[in-house]
Every structure is written in structure tokens, then in C-alpha cells.
């Protein structure tokens with residue numbers, strides 16, 4: 611079983627033995643184990659096809675290079691004139707995209723696996739359990755920030771929802787949910803904990819000189835009185851003066867530092 615792919619692409623170690631053991635148990639653990647094994651097999655097959663396709667293209671390109679570099683008395687290969695890149699290029703692109711999809715899927719499954727295999731003790735208080743859930747969700751958000759899915763400095767659950775389905779964090783963390791008021795309250799409290807952590811003041815955030823996030827604009831073309839500037843300048847909140855940016859995805863302005871308190875002009879829902 612190509613389980614080394616789990617370690618390579620998710621950083622977590624799940625052994626073939628653990629997968630086999632979980633599959634014998636039935637229930638949810640078995641379903642997750644089967645999905646992980648299937649994804650590893652699919653990923654391995656895609657990577658094998660990709661290796662072959664890249665090899666074919668490399669050979670074709672090498673033939674062109676050798677034909678051009680050959681001296682008068684060298685044997686000159688005849689590059690295949692039948693549109694090799696047109697044949698194999700799109701296949702390479704499709705396989706690369708397929709590989710990326712498999713990897714994303716595998717990461718999501720690994721998170722769910724870990725959430726289901728984190729030992730919980732019956733004596734752990736609910737507060738401790740909540741703290742652990744919040745830490746897991748924070749780590750998942752940080753992972754999405756590293757991957758560029760979510761901007762650095764995100765400071766609200768509502769904003770997160772504009773970038774992805776933030777409920778997936780709860781599912782992947784294994785937060786129990788039924789329709790009872792108790793479970794609705796627990797989730798509201800947990801999200802409050804996550805938001806408080808996001809705004810704690812020690813979190814990294816992007817600003818004018820450092821931001822590479824595609825939907826962020828940290829510049830302004832207007833001075834504080836609303837007159838045109840000849841040159842765009844770093845944006846500051848026109849109410850509280852803190853560094854700010856426009857987020858095209860949110861269609862709204864945000865203070866750069868999520869710890870900056872909301873002001874008259876810039877405020878977020880939790």
C-alpha cells in the first residue's frame with residue numbers, strides 16, 4: 611500500500627497496519643481508512659502516469675536539442691514533426707491537476723483521521739476539550755494560510771466562510787454535532803474561542819510591504835481628504851489611522867492587524 615504518500619503530502623504518519631486495523635472495525639473509522647487507502651492508490655497511479663508522460667516529453671525535447679546541437683559529421687536525430695507537445699502537453703496538464711486534487715483530498719482525509727484517533731480521556735473537562743478543538747482548528751486555518759487559500763491576518767469566522775466552507779474545520783476536527791441546543795451552544799462557544807485566538811495580537815498578518823495575497827489591495831489613491839494622489843500610497847483606515855487594506859473577496863475593507871479593534875469604518879462580524 612503506498613502509505614508513504616500520506617507522510618510525503620500531509621506530514622502525518624499513518625501506517626498500513628493502522629489502516630488495515632481500522633478497516634476491520636467497521637463504522638466510521640473503516641470508511642475513513644478505506645477512503646485514505648483508495649486516495650493513496652489513485653494518487654500513486656496518477657503519479658506513475660505523470661512520470662511516464664513527463665519522460666516522453668523530455669525525450670522529445672531532448673531530440674530537438676540534439677538535432678540542433680549536432681555537428682556536420684554527427685548523426686542527426688529527426689525530431690518527430692507530428693505535434694508531440696500538442697499530444698502530450700494537455701495530458702501532462704490534466705494529470706498534474708488530477709494529482710493536486712488527490713493531494714488536497716488526502717490532506718482533508720488525514721485531518722479527519724487524526725481527529726478520530728486523538729485519544730480523549732473521560733476525565734478531560736469540557737473546557738480542556740474545547741481548548742483542544744480550538745487548537746486543532748487554528749492549526750488547520752494556519753495550514754490553509756500557508757497554502758494561500760486564506761489570507762494571513764484573517765480575524766473572523768464570517769470572513770473565513772467567504773474563502774471556504776469553514777464548517778469543514780468542525781467536521782475535520784471531529785466536533786460532535788446533533789441538532790440539540792447543547793451542541794449548537796458548544797459550536798458557538800468554540801467558534802468564539804477560535805475568533806478570540808485569531809485576534810489575540812500575536813498572530814502574523816500581511817501589510818503593505820509584505821502582502822502577496824491576490825485579492826488584497828493595501829494601497830490607496832486618495833489622501834485623507836478624499837483628493838486624488840499622484841502616486842498610490844499604503845492604505846490607512848480613514849477613521850482610526852491603522853494600516854488597512856481592501857479585500858476584493860470580502861468586497862470590504864479590513865485593518866491589516868486582526869488585533870486592531872473594530873472602528874467606526876471597519877468592523878467585522880465574528
Ligand SMILES: [Zn+2]
Pocket residue numbers: 761816817821822823826827828855
Ligand atoms: Zn494582504
Ligand SMILES: [Zn+2]
Pocket residue numbers: 847848849850851852865872873874875876
Ligand atoms: Zn479603523
